[in-house]
Amino acid sequence: MKRVLILATSAVLLLAACSDSNDGEGTTGTTEASGGSGGAEAELTVSAASSLTEAFGEIGDAFEAANPGTTVTFNFGPSDGLAGQINEGAPADVFASASPTWMDSVQDDGPGVTGRADFAQNRLAIIVPADNPAGIEDLDDLTEDGVQLVLAAEGVPAGDYAREIFKNAGISRAALANVVSNEEDVKAVITKVMSGEADAGIGYVTDVTPDVADQVTLIPIPDEVNVIATYPIAVVNGSQEADLAQSFVDYVLGDGQQTLAGFGFLPPP
């Protein structure tokens, strides 16, 4: 009987490990609080747009340090995919979206949200490999024959913003004809550009982090056609840690602002 129990337990553990490492939607990262002697043990799950990966990673560490015993687990991915997961019942205490649309979706079609607030803004930009193989210098260059252009898929905020920018610039038809891949999220766009397989992609200004700055170059998009992305954050209704979730939201709106600014985000409207 003991052996059966051990077997069953290891099977369950294995399953848990598998579901942890492969949830099919973006990446999951856990950072453990080092202190933990003070407050009660609590775990917070934050679903956040993949463009927030670096900034929220740092904010998560700081929040854990300020709240001993708290573990913040991030689920980074495309905002539309994250909203879909939450609406399907995936556990999330906090949702941070790269577009109001997907916060609306959780608010209206999902479990609902509390304490919603805009916490940052972001600009879109053209991102090219450091050696710029297609010689891209502005938006118009994206319409030239044979340019291998990579966008985030429709529905993904960065993908919708990119298409909006093309429309504003009046280059929709020619630019979209050069699209060779619709990526899962904005980080996947950056990866394809970084590998040098794509000539250009549309991402956020904040995607050119110090880690990748030597591999990609950012080309600004003029303000008159550019889109400013607004990022809302909120506590997801039904959270088991609603109070802690609210303090995380408050932290992002307070001390976290400096971190976000450091990563190139603009203050909320």
Next chain:
Amino acid sequence: MATDSRHSPGSASSPLRKGRIPAGFVVLATLGVALVALPLLGLVLRTPWSRVLEILTSETARTALRLSLIVATTAAAISFVLGFPLAWVLVRSTFPGKTLVRAVVILPLVMPPVVAGVGLLAAFGRRSGLIGSWLYDWFGIQLTFTTAAAVLAATFVSFPLAVLALEAGLRGLDERLEDAAATLGASRWYVLRRVTLPLMGPQIAAALVLSWARALGEFGATITFAGNLQGRTQTLPLAVFEQLQTDTDAAFAVSMLLILLAFAVILALRGRFLR
């Protein structure tokens, strides 16, 4: 022949085979079945049956289906054309490093598909690929983001299955029949065409169907190496993945189609799987 079967291990009535089934086994076995059956049941229940026809005849689904069939069929054909000679060499010759060759060829079977995609980039990418950079610099050929890349990814993951099935077929072959034909003056090519290949019919079919099915389901290597573009690289699994973000109903309907295709594969190979 009747006496043969009486002594075969399958009908031996050892206590381990025919005795009481251990209670723990029943529990764990049931859990095992549930593990596989529950997601399938979930898919069936969540499929929007009233919308299925409309979704599956939509342009996205039809384009992805057509591309998937082209990619999987091409991959299975390449796997056979390259896999048969390789299986032949592995079964019928000895050479130093044979075990290593075999291990390398089978590796994609147990390799995470996304790693396969990264590997394909390292070999065929235009920037840093071993062959890809050369193809691009000399001929201006870029494989990434093309249907050829999707075929390459599908072939990479399905090739081992074809080789394994063909190897098994060659091993089970009665070589005396080939020898007899050769003794009667048949050329090697004639023996291959008229004796070896016909005798291996079922195993060749199995190799084709198995590699076709694996190619049809390929996702990770494709999205990493070939990208995702409707009509060019967006196969059915990639379409499911994209639709899951925007139109969940469509994702479930297309998933159902893939399940039915997989089910057809099992039926086609029932002699192999359902004995």
